[in-house]
Amino acid sequence: MTTTAPARCDLLIIGAGPAGMAAALAAAESGMRIVVVDDNPAPGGQIWRNGPGVQLPPLARQHREGLARHANIEVLSGTRVVGLGDRANTGDAAALILENATRGWTQHASRLILCTGARELLLPFPGWTLPGVTGAGGLQALIKAGLDVRGQRIVIAGTGPLLLAAASTARKAGAQVLRVAEHTSWGALAAFAAQLVRWPAKAWQAPTLLRPSLRANAHVLEALGNTQVEAVRLQRGSRTEQLECERIACGFGLVPNTHLGQMLGCTLGERHGLQVDAGMRTTVPGIYAAGECTGFGGSERALVQGAMAGHAAAGEADAAQALQNQLARWNAFADALHRHFPLRAETLAALPRPDTFVCRCEDVAHGVLRQRSNWIDAKLHTRCGMGACQGRICGAAAQVLYGWTPQPARHLLSPARIATLADAGGKPSHESATQT
Amino acid sequence: MSPAIPMVEVQLGEAWVRVPAGSSAVAVLAQQPPGRTRLSVTGQWRAPLCGMGVCHECRVLIDGRERLACQTICEDGMHIATSTAQSAGAA
Numbered sequence: 001m002t003t004t005a006p007a008r009c010d011l012l013i014i015g016a017g018p019a020g021m022a023a024a025l026a027a028a029e030s031g032m033r034i035v036v037v038d039d040n041p042a043p044g045g046q047i048w049r050n051g052p053g054v055q056l057p058p059l060a061r062q063h064r065e066g067l068a069r070h071a072n073i074e075v076l077s078g079t080r081v082v083g084l085g086d087r088a089n090t091g092d093a094a095a096l097i098l099e100n101a102t103r104g105w106t107q108h109a110s111r112l113i114l115c116t117g118a119r120e121l122l123l124p125f126p127g128w129t130l131p132g133v134t135g136a137g138g139l140q141a142l143i144k145a146g147l148d149v150r151g152q153r154i155v156i157a158g159t160g161p162l163l164l165a166a167a168s169t170a171r172k173a174g175a176q177v178l179r180v181a182e183h184t185s186w187g188a189l190a191a192f193a194a195q196l197v198r199w200p201a202k203a204w205q206a207p208t209l210l211r212p213s214l215r216a217n218a219h220v221l222e223a224l225g226n227t228q229v230e231a232v233r234l235q236r237g238s239r240t241e242q243l244e245c246e247r248i249a250c251g252f253g254l255v256p257n258t259h260l261g262q263m264l265g266c267t268l269g270e271r272h273g274l275q276v277d278a279g280m281r282t283t284v285p286g287i288y289a290a291g292e293c294t295g296f297g298g299s300e301r302a303l304v305q306g307a308m309a310g311h312a313a314a315g316e317a318d319a320a321q322a323l324q325n326q327l328a329r330w331n332a333f334a335d336a337l338h339r340h341f342p343l344r345a346e347t348l349a350a351l352p353r354p355d356t357f358v359c360r361c362e363d364v365a366h367g368v369l370r371q372r373s374n375w376i377d378a379k380l381h382t383r384c385g386m387g388a389c390q391g392r393i394c395g396a397a398a399q400v401l402y403g404w405t406p407q408p409a410r411h412l413l414s415p416a417r418i419a420t421l422a423d424a425g426g427k428p429s430h431e432s433a434t435q436t
Numbered sequence: 437m438s439p440a441i442p443m444v445e446v447q448l449g450e451a452w453v454r455v456p457a458g459s460s461a462v463a464v465l466a467q468q469p470p471g472r473t474r475l476s477v478t479g480q481w482r483a484p485l486c487g488m489g490v491c492h493e494c495r496v497l498i499d500g501r502e503r504l505a506c507q508t509i510c511e512d513g514m515h516i517a518t519s520t521a522q523s524a525g526a527a
Contacts, residue, residue, distance in 0.1 A: 039489050041460070041509045046488055052441060052456035078507065080489075101503065119490045131470035131483030141487030142506065146459025147466050227481065228470035360485070360493060363478040388492035393485075415492070 008088075009035040009074075011313055012096065012109030014081060014260060017045020018299045019291025019306035020115035021063040026310025026319070028070040035107065036073065037098060039080040043067060045117055046137060047299045051144040076100070081260055082416035085424050093286030094264060097416070097424040104420025111286050111313045114261050114274060115306060118254035118292035120162075121343075123397050124358050124366065125351040126222040128250070132229025136166040136251035143173045150174035153245040155232045157220045159183035160253040160341045164208045170249075178243050180211070181218035181234050183252070183348075184341050189216050192340035199333050201300065219347065223248050252343060254296040255396045261289060262408030271295035271338065279320055280309035288313050297334030304330055349401045358401065359394040361387020366401070375404040388415050446514040461505035461516050462487075462494060473505055474519040495519050 011027055013020045016038035024036050036043070042050050048060035056064075067073050078100050085095035085106035093112040098105055120135040127133070134142060136158050143149055154175045156167050159182060167177045182189065193206040217237050224231040224242075232248050234241045256273035258266075266282040266289070269275030273295030280288045290309040291302035304326045311320040352358065354367025362383040372378040375385065375398060384398070385391030385406070390413065395406030442457040448464050455463050462484050465471040472481040473494045484494040487506050494505040497517040505516070 039507060041507060050458070051460070052458040101501070101508075119488065120486060122485065122491070129476070129480060129482065131472050131481060134484060135486050138485055138487035142460070142462050142484060145487070145506065146456055146463035146510075148463065228483075360476070360482070360491065363476050363480070388495065389490060392490050 007035075007105055008108045009033045010109070011035070011111045011113065012037065012094070012107060013113045013115060014038075014096075015045065015115035015117050015291070015293075016040070016043035016067075016075060016077070017115060017117050017291060017302065018048060018063070019117070019293075019302040019309075020045070020113070021067060022303045022306030023113045023115060023288075023290055023310035023313070024073050025063065025066045025070070026307040026316075027314040028066075028073055028310075030314035030316065031072060032111075032314055034070075034073045035109070036067070036075045037079050037081065037096075037107070038075070038077050040077060042077055043075055046141055049141055049144045052146045054144050080414050082414045082420060083412045083424075084263060091286075093284075096260075097420065099414075099416055099420045104417060104423055106424045112264075112288070113280075113306075113309045113313055114266075114282070114287065114289040114293055115291045115302075115309075116257040116260055116293040118256050118296050119392060119396075120251040121253050121255045121396050121400070122250070122393055123252055123348050123351070123400060124356050125220050125250070126353050126356050127225065127229075128223055129357055129360055130223050130225050130229050131227070132225070132246060133223050133248045133250065136160075136249045137162050137254075138251065139247065139249035140166040140169045143169050148173075149247065152176065152247055153178050153243075154247040154249060155179045155181065155220075155234070155243055155245050156249045157181035157183075157218070157232075157234070158249075158251040158253075159343065160251070161205060161337070162251060162253070164205060164214075166249055166251075167211075167213070168208065175247075177213055178245060179218075179234065179241075180214045181220065181236070182214060182216050183219050183344065184216060186216040188340045188342075192336065195336055195340075198336075199329075202298075202333065219351075220248065220250050221351065252348070252400075253341060254292060256293045256295055257392075258293055259390070259392070259408055259413055261287075261293065263410075263413065269295070276305075278324070279312045279317065280305060281312065295334070296337070297330060298337065301327065301330035301334055343400065345400050352401070358397055359384040359387065361389050361394070364394075369398065370402060372402075375406050378404070390414065444510050444512045444514075446510050446512070446516060448516050449518070455510055457510075459510050461496065461498060461503070461508045461510060461514075464510060464516055465494075465496070465505060465518075472518055 010032035221233040261274040274289040288309040290305035352366040364384040
């Protein structure tokens with residue numbers, strides 16, 4: 001087997017959502033050789049996800065066209081980071097093992113910017129493993145990618161502005177949205193709506209809070225059905241409600257994707273995100289972070305942070321500093337989001353029954369897990385967190401349900417083909433390696 | 437009258453399915469309700485959950501290779517099969 005020459009770049013950016021795109025464009029004028037790696041089929045991340053019938057906003061199109069225009073930016077879509085490789089040069093920020101549908105290799109980079117975004121917090125409730133249950137943002141993403149929901153009755157539940165965005169996307173796609181069941185109180189919703197005037201770009205969201213299908217102080221109790229979703233039971237204040245439906249979209253805000261950063265040794269900061277200083281530097285030299293992986297705060301903040309990180313990585317400290325005021329403005333918006341959509345963990349932790357699976361990869365039930373004392377204990381005794389999602393779903397759920405702190409993956413970030421690991425000279429973990 | 441959307445034709449199990457170009461494999465699977473993707477380790481059918489490549493519930497075989505349906509854009513002639521492998525990571 002022939003080995004390829006090590007792939008090298010000056011700046012490696014992981015993630016091509018708003019933050020990653022902004023970072024690449026900010027750094028591009030410096031002439032650095034930039035590689036952007038993203039596991040989605042096309043740049044845009046979740047909020048600017050493209051698909052059939054999707055009308056991308058002008059800013060998204062500008063960023064995509066910008067990436068294509070610069071000869072020194074290479075975008076590798078459909079490519080995942082599966083683990084850490086051996087650094088060829090000690091001065092490099094990182095060497096990452098990458099894999100796409102057909103091959104794997106190690107990418108060496110002098111500088112690294114992590115724009116790994118966030119994933120939905122998905123919490124278990126009885127019946128949540130039935131086909132027809134998705135995340136709220138998950139439903140939006142699937143619809144944008146062509147999922148036909150015309151005529152389907154959908155209930156959207158959980159917490160956060162993403163519920164309203166998902167409801168809007170579903171309605172435009174011809175679905176019948178029966179309910180938006182928002183976990184937080186009417187008081188918090190009203191206070192949030194009133195504040196939106198401080199951020200005119202966000203004020204358009206306020207009227208959507210008045211739709212008759214919206215219910216505050218409400219959450220899913222159970223998904224009902226034999227082989228797929230047929231109905232949902234909701235708690236509304238002190239009453240319960242049952243609605244027949246085809247889909248339940250339930251998400252509880254966003255959790256920063258910090259696994260790769262933690263594997264590289266970066267420290268966590270506020271809101272479970274990667275810690276960054278005023279120059280978007282992480283605690284590891286040569287590694288920057290921007291966007292939702294530093295803590296959820298919305299796409300405008302991600303764009304500013306991305307641009308700052310790009311300038312900083314390119315050695316343009318003044319250009320990065322010039323964006324501080326914009327960042328402060330959108331940080332205030334992030335604060336408002338977190339303040340008005342708090343998670344009432346005690347309510348949500350009471351939802352799963354003993355036989356409700358918390359770990360969907362390994363089918364580990366709540367009744368088994370709650371007897372364990374921490375994440376490591378659970379992992380060793382039940383295989384929770386050892387499946388294909390590497391604990392991204394169940395680890396975040398366990399943090400809410402049991403108060404456990406998930407540990408970063410030790411070897412592999414994602415299931416990988418044996419050939420990728422053999423080429424990289426990495427050590428495959430038995431649980432994570434797959435063969436094709 | 438909106439302009440005609442270009443379509444692609446893919447094979448889902450034994451049937452041929454047409455979806456708009458740019459659709460993910462999840463859109464194809466959903467044409468056979470309830471859009472199941474894989475069998476869990478205890479034999480439960482699963483379907484896409486997160487829609488963004490995190491949960492791996494949408495693992496299917498595409499042209500004989502294990503792929504995530506939500507992260508795979510359909511191409512003419514692609515073959516999609518639900519995954520009956522019951523282990524979490526190995527096919």
